[in-house]
Each structure stands twice: as structure tokens, then as C-alpha cells.
Amino acid sequence: MEPEDRIKYAKRALDGIALGDCFGQTFFMPDETARQKIRDREILKEPWYFTDDTVMAIGIYRVLEKHGKIDQDELAKVFAENYALDWHRGYGGTAHSILRSIGEGTNWREAASNAFDGMGSMGNGGAMRAAPIGAYFADDMDKVLHYAKASAEVTHAHIEGIAGAMAAAAASALLLNKKQGCYFGEGAVFLRDVADKLPESDTKYKILSAVPIKKESSIDYAVSVLGNGMMLTAQDTVPFCLWCAAYHYASVEEALWTAVSALGDRDTICAIVGGMVSLYADELPQQWLDYVERPETSVFFRSGQA
Numbered sequence: 001m002e003p004e005d006r007i008k009y010a011k012r013a014l015d016g017i018a019l020g021d022c023f024g025q026t027f028f029m030p031d032e033t034a035r036q037k038i039r040d041r042e043i044l045k046e047p048w049y050f051t052d053d054t055v056m057a058i059g060i061y062r063v064l065e066k067h068g069k070i071d072q073d074e075l076a077k078v079f080a081e082n083y084a085l086d087w088h089r090g091y092g093g094t095a096h097s098i099l100r101s102i103g104e105g106t107n108w109r110e111a112a113s114n115a116f117d118g119m120g121s122m123g124n125g126g127a128m129r130a131a132p133i134g135a136y137f138a139d140d141m142d143k144v145l146h147y148a149k150a151s152a153e154v155t156h157a158h159i160e161g162i163a164g165a166m167a168a169a170a171a172s173a174l175l176l177n178k179k180q181g182c183y184f185g186e187g188a189v190f191l192r193d194v195a196d197k198l199p200e201s202d203t204k205y206k207i208l209s210a211v212p213i214k215k216e217s218s219i220d221y222a223v224s225v226l227g228n229g230m231m232l233t234a235q236d237t238v239p240f241c242l243w244c245a246a247y248h249y250a251s252v253e254e255a256l257w258t259a260v261s262a263l264g265d266r267d268t269i270c271a272i273v274g275g276m277v278s279l280y281a282d283e284l285p286q287q288w289l290d291y292v293e294r295p296e297t298s299v300f301f302r303s304g305q306a
């Protein structure tokens, strides 16, 4: 792939993350109200604002653009800078302390591995920002997995947090390959192909447990097996996202309506799904984009320029 194509697809993935993040965020309301709006396919007719998922994905995109790879020290710096610019973007409790600590000069390795009493975070934050890496290195799966792992490690030292990022990046690469006619898996085959690329982890086996769940299965059933991000962990979030992408990759709107139906951690579920399925789409739905806060006009997009 030519360098300009790499960055073009990474931007597409970033735009998909922003779209999903913004869309999902508008459904934070009592669950019954959200369910009714989802049944009616009723979108909010006001500006949609993105959250930490998009801010951190902008950091990934900018580091790829500047360095052609994930430089972990640089990525940590960009994450901390963007956190300091605006920390009211829905970061999780652990992310606040890690990013504040990096901003105060602590090495990211120390900050990330100190989380959760030295266990490291198994949160879904590595996965929510990984799609641009899958897009950028889509013609080299070893690099996809290597740099997805590197990108997660800056904040997520636990294997589940890392495996979640690897899964989201691998799935993004496969969907771009599918678009380009060099990969043909979908449904159960797609789910197995992603799981095969992952280290031994709950995330991997939860993805495999999605294999028998049919496209026609109810969302409630899928959520009961796969989770919906309520636990905020990678293994409780990423498997459902992959199941959505496996069966709804051909329509960004259908993928995101299915994703948000899980409720749970809806901005992050939709960010992960949006990032992945944007890579198969010819274009993102313009009638939704009209409401979306755009990454490239935000203050965060200047990150990593110094």
C-alpha cells in the first residue's frame, strides 16, 4: 500500500470511530427511553459530541501520520497532552490517573503497570482506538498485531486490554482487505479468523463463543453470552463488537443500530464497531455526519506536532 493510502484509510477509521462514539453517546439516557428510540430509529437532531474514545484515536492517527508506526513514548506524550487540553471527555477513572501521572512526568510503563494494584488495566480503552492501526498496516497482519499491542501497552498493561486492541485492529484490517477483494471471510469465519490471531486470553475465548451465535439471534441473547461493556473490560466489550461487525459490516447504519442496541458502554461499543465497519463502507452516512463533531477541526488534532 502507498503511504498516502495508508493514512487515508487510517483517517477513514478515525472518522468511523468518531461517528460511532458520537452516535452511541447520544443514547445515554434511561434504558427504556433508549430502547424506544432505537426501535423507532430516532436520532438526536442536535450536534453530537465525541468522547475520550475519539480523542485517543486522534492521538494514534497523529502518531502514525508523523512516524509511520506507533512510537510508544510519543503516543504517551500525545495522550497526556490531549488529556490536559480537555479532561471532561468521559475518561474512565483509571485513565484519569494514568494520563495525569504521565502528564506529570511519570514514565508510561510505570503508570500503566501500576494500575489496579500492579495488575494493569484490562479495560476496553486499547480496543476503542485501535482501528486506524488495522487500516494503516492492513497489508501486513504481523505489523497490525505488533503495533496494536504497542498502542495498548501505553495505558493497558494487562493481557486482556492488549488482546482487545489486537482484536479490533485485526478485524479492521480484515474488513479493509475484504473491501479490496483480498479477504472473503464473514460471520463465523470472520470471528474465528480474528480469534486465531490473538494471544491466549478471555477476550479470545469470548470471541470464539460468538461463533455459534447467529445473525438472527436476539440482541439480548448475544449480550447475555458476550457482554455489553457494562464491566468496561475488553473481554466484556470487544466480542459483542466483533459479532456486530461480522454480520453487519456491509452497512454502517445497521452495524451501529445493532451495536447501540446492546446499551451498556454504548459510546465505546459504537466507536469500536464504527471504526471497523467504516473500512468496508464506500462512504459514511452523510445525514449522520452532519451532526458529528469532526476530529480534524478539534483542538486535539494539533497533537504531536511539536
Ligand SMILES: [Mg+2]
Pocket (backbone or CB within 6 Å): 051, 052, 053, 089, 090, 091, 267, 268
Ligand atoms: Mg467514551
